[in-house]
Amino acid sequence: MDKTYNPFTTAQEQFDKVAEMLNLDQAMKKMLRNSMREYHFLIPVRMDDGSVEVFRGFRVLHNDARGPGKGGIRFHPQETIDTVRALAMWMTWKCAVVDIPLGGGKGGVICDPHNLSSREQELLCRGWVRQISKNVGPLSDVPAPDVMTNAQHMLWMLDEYETIHGAKYPGFITGKPVGMGGSLGRKEATGYGVIFTVREALKEMGVRPEDTIASVQGFGNVARHAIELYQQIGGGVIAVSCWDQKDNTSYTFRKTDGVSLDELLTITDSFGSIDKNKASDLGYTVLDGSAWIEQEADILIPAALENQINAETVSKMSQRVKLIAEGANGPTTIEADETIKKRNIFLIPDFLANAGGVTCSYFEQVQCNMNYYWTKEETLGKLDEKMTSAFIAVSDLAREKKLYMRDAAYVIAIDRVAKAARYRGWV
Numbered sequence: 001m002d003k004t005y006n007p008f009t010t011a012q013e014q015f016d017k018v019a020e021m022l023n024l025d026q027a028m029k030k031m032l033r034n035s036m037r038e039y040h041f042l043i044p045v046r047m048d049d050g051s052v053e054v055f056r057g058f059r060v061l062h063n064d065a066r067g068p069g070k071g072g073i074r075f076h077p078q079e080t081i082d083t084v085r086a087l088a089m090w091m092t093w094k095c096a097v098v099d100i101p102l103g104g105g106k107g108g109v110i111c112d113p114h115n116l117s118s119r120e121q122e123l124l125c126r127g128w129v130r131q132i133s134k135n136v137g138p139l140s141d142v143p144a145p146d147v148m149t150n151a152q153h154m155l156w157m158l159d160e161y162e163t164i165h166g167a168k169y170p171g172f173i174t175g176k177p178v179g180m181g182g183s184l185g186r187k188e189a190t191g192y193g194v195i196f197t198v199r200e201a202l203k204e205m206g207v208r209p210e211d212t213i214a215s216v217q218g219f220g221n222v223a224r225h226a227i228e229l230y231q232q233i234g235g236g237v238i239a240v241s242c243w244d245q246k247d248n249t250s251y252t253f254r255k256t257d258g259v260s261l262d263e264l265l266t267i268t269d270s271f272g273s274i275d276k277n278k279a280s281d282l283g284y285t286v287l288d289g290s291a292w293i294e295q296e297a298d299i300l301i302p303a304a305l306e307n308q309i310n311a312e313t314v315s316k317m318s319q320r321v322k323l324i325a326e327g328a329n330g331p332t333t334i335e336a337d338e339t340i341k342k343r344n345i346f347l348i349p350d351f352l353a354n355a356g357g358v359t360c361s362y363f364e365q366v367q368c369n370m371n372y373y374w375t376k377e378e379t380l381g382k383l384d385e386k387m388t389s390a391f392i393a394v395s396d397l398a399r400e401k402k403l404y405m406r407d408a409a410y411v412i413a414i415d416r417v418a419k420a421a422r423y424r425g426w427v
Helices: 007-021 026-030 081-097 118-132 151-165 186-206 221-232 261-265 278-282 290-295 334-342 355-372 374-400 404-424
Strands: 037-046 052-063 069-076 106-111 141-145 213-217 236-244 247-252 285-288 299-302 323-325 347-350
Touching: 007 026, 007 334, 007 404, 026 404, 037 081, 037 118, 037 334, 052 081, 052 118, 052 141, 052 247, 069 081, 069 151, 069 355, 081 106, 081 290, 081 355, 081 404, 106 118, 106 141, 118 151, 141 151, 186 299, 186 323, 186 347, 186 355, 186 374, 213 221, 213 290, 221 236, 221 261, 221 299, 236 290, 247 261, 247 278, 247 290, 278 285, 323 355, 347 404, 355 374
Parallel strands: 069 106, 069 141, 213 236, 213 299, 299 323, 323 347
Antiparallel strands: 037 052, 052 106, 236 247, 247 285
């Protein structure tokens, strides 16, 4: 990861640009470009060997003018407070652009779960909740899974929260296992949401999905389900990339006649790392991790980490690329955006494209609070309706005002949050 890249600086610069377009006053700018609340804390964990390791944890609440905070908890060895601040801000805009009554939050722990036993991970989850339990909750700030956290982590956190507060609060956290307050359709939601927006973009462009090829960065939950639905609507995937935990580097796996999702899943571990030797045996060409962006594809789907399409890598994109759907948070830098605009590539910005996850998290919260759960078909149908409506609103504004799609999405989202803050009398 580029050590000089600061995602929070990028998030603020993106905000500043649109704040000027909306003529926001100085007080509103000052409030919305910064976090309302931040929590930094230490989590001591007694490790399996008897030693005590002290982990650094965070929770940031960017803005809750439109409703309780909402945002994942990320376990990552390169986690920083500025990454959490940026992700919390992007969550505010994400909830606003799809018009769900939630604000933006984010959490994290600096750790590598690959190197932690199940017991150690459980103690870390429970320790995170103990440090922040007075400042999160179903009516104030609702966590969820993110990079390298999963449904089991969420359930440990829920159990600790309920133990501390002495009651049942299934709406405290989302991304739980189905049958324990989780929503059917949640695991598909983010990836499917990306493809719902891709489908609508292709309609606008007059292109059939079956006439397109995609290259995908990442092979975690988002990427897998995006690939699944994209192939279901007729598209083909030429390459995927993923992080290899053994080699501590990333690789791209290319197959000219098309990637087989089922095939790759049989040689993938629980953290989304594909076995490169087994992939070679199955006919995949194993390339450098950055090679996903160089493929001869119509669609690029960055669905891993931030800062992946930047001033350096954007020049490596094939001239064939006509659509970028940002499955990850903050994958494209401001410098790269300029090149994408010049090349007239249709871009679906991250906080619109990947809003399926938080939308379904909202559905899960609603189901928990009313203690009534929907079928998978009903949930995904509601998700399709929300994502499609949001995409059309952003696309219509972009055409009407001749705006870049990212700018149009920001205009809608920031305007909604600013209005909520004004209505409350905050500024």
